[in-house]
Amino acid sequence: MPRIESLTGLRWWAAFFVFSHHMTNLAPLPIAPLLRYGTSGVTFFFVLSGFVLTWSAQPGTLARTFYRRRFARIWPAHALTLMAAVLVFYRIHPDPAMHWIKPLDLGVLLLALCLLQGWSYDPTILYAGNPVSWTLSVEAFFYFYAPYVQRATARLKATGGLVLCVVAIGLGCAYHLSRFHWRDTVPILPQPVIQSVAFLFGIGSAIALRSGLRPRIPFWATLILFASGICTLLYASRHAATFPLATTMGILQFEILTVLYGLMIVAVASRDLRDRPSLLRSKPLVTLGQWSFCFYLVHSPILYTILELHGKAAPGWSNLGWYTVVLTLSLITSWLLHQFVERPLERRLRAPRPVTHRRSRPSPPRWRSRRWRSASSGSRDR
Template sequence: MIAPTRQHIFPQTIEPLTGVRFFLAVGVVFFHYQLFWVLPVEAAPLLNRARLGVDIFFILSGFILTHVYLTGDRPPSYWRFISARFARVYPAHFIILMGVLALILGANLVGVQIDHANFSTFDFVTSLFLVHAWFPTQHMANWNGPSWSLSAEWFVYLYFPVFAWIGLRWRERPLWLIGLAFGLFAGFDVAYQALFGSILTEAQENLGILLVVPEFIYGIGLYFLGQKINLNRLQASIFALGMTLLLLTAMHFHTDDRLVVAIAGPFMLSLGLLAKSGQRSFLSHKWMQFGGEASFALYLVHMPILMVWRNVIQKWFELEKTYRMGLPEVAILLTLTLIAAGLIHIWLEQPSRLWLRGLFRQKPAPMKLPDTAPLGDSKG
């Protein structure tokens, strides 16, 4: 017999889910690096699929925001939620976007030729307001390509009352939430293929909001499902190890993207249950926790650094634009990028977040939801 949800709460800080964020971000970094290094694509099939780490981030976001905001009888005030999310995500985005703008404006001064057609004013404005993944497009916005996922997340944040109502309404029926997520994903996938000729996991900036919606709901459903499951430390360890191996194997052997996304859900759940069982792992180490916290800065800054690095090396050594990076060069570039991300996180991201939260702090107003009671009771 399944005990009431309240008896199966997760710990306040789900450390494995923080630690794994570092590896997901590094995976995306290596995915972009392998487009420019000397090894052939088939030499690292796992890294070639690491771009799906963004999909896992979307699932994780639904899971964690449910943990932070939807475990009580009522959701938080909308102002409390949206101001906290803005303070969390916008400072790093704004700082790095302004840095890219400065680089583009100053490129000609140091003799670096920039194709300004790839850095249009329109793309800058849509990136600034985080709406560049909301509309159909025929090209990637080059101001900072990875920020498309932040734009998609921002859409979810703005409409969080809708997701909160769905989650609280079906919290005692998490399989319904997961079924809804799968149904929406399948429907959006069929429509996306009909409109653009590619599967939904390739949406990215081109209507990327269609990708984040079902994956975010998937994370909500997985959280409420996890509240109904109790595993001991051994069971949780076996589950987490098994799901990790399954996910990595699926990525390595070029399993369909959509199946990889489906497998990513139980993988994230297994890490949550690992924390719930009290079993600690290397993901709980203080350096993994710091890496997870700084992963957002790493994710946003790695492409501008890559762009600058390649332009400088190309000019310095008089190479072709198509030159391929050797592995020692990749190691140096990664080291510099990790250091830059850590410094941005400590010196810019954290202080600006605290400042904005203090600025926005005021008496919260209740979030307005449809007049219906949730089916059950129950860090961002």
């Protein structure tokens, strides 16, 4: 399938949205309540992951080959930034005033290294190592079952892909509503299971587009719809007593954002497939999108290092200066990590292994006739 470069550019804006939320811990802006929805940027990544993996899937790819490629894609950069994060987020005797610094625990760090921390809701475990890497443990679960989902959905067409999207959202809504009404009966599912709604929605969207569906949804319309959705969710959370359906919208916030991000991805992909012009395909944005994974991993340690040294700034628009400083340092570090760690190690680990053949026994001479073989076998029997 053709490569959709605009999605790479869109990845950068999702990473920046997450960054803008985390910056409120160091230098809050007057619009901090709105920026807290930057956490939903990870939902975008989950939808995009399902879409891209399905779009780029090649028939006949072995599961072990898929796993090796995914390991090469995320683990080297994750392992390196984890070691750096230990210096920022862990102490033998942490200062109680710095709530983000935790006591050193090798067992918890081992869980983070193996990308298993996302299965716990204990903040000490969930945010172990590099705090943002809990999303990678969710992605690791997606990667585990992705080959089997691809086999099961290989024959689906556009209608089947859309049905998969509806079913995924329906299951997510049913779970969150039942969890709200029967809290003591419905168990709490771990994050990798809950977040699978976004991943499956991305898979269904990609199946529909692979089958020839080309919805003419303007990208600007999805941006307006997304901005309206974020503002409505914010208003509903602040005026729950007077806003109709405020409680329901709060319960189903994850599913609402999944649909909004999914529509945005479909609009961008459909526009690229129709060869329409796109600013997201520009070289600067594509380059930033290529760095976005490293940017996502490094910005938190840099931010909290400055927080420990400087302290939290008072809210105000003057904090845009801090945004510039942290953004610049994070971009430089992400470029170095991408250029000298992520890209070279991914290429080396993704390279196919050389095939070694066992030494086989020499085959019998081909000049022997069938009559001779039957006669000789008969003499041996006698």
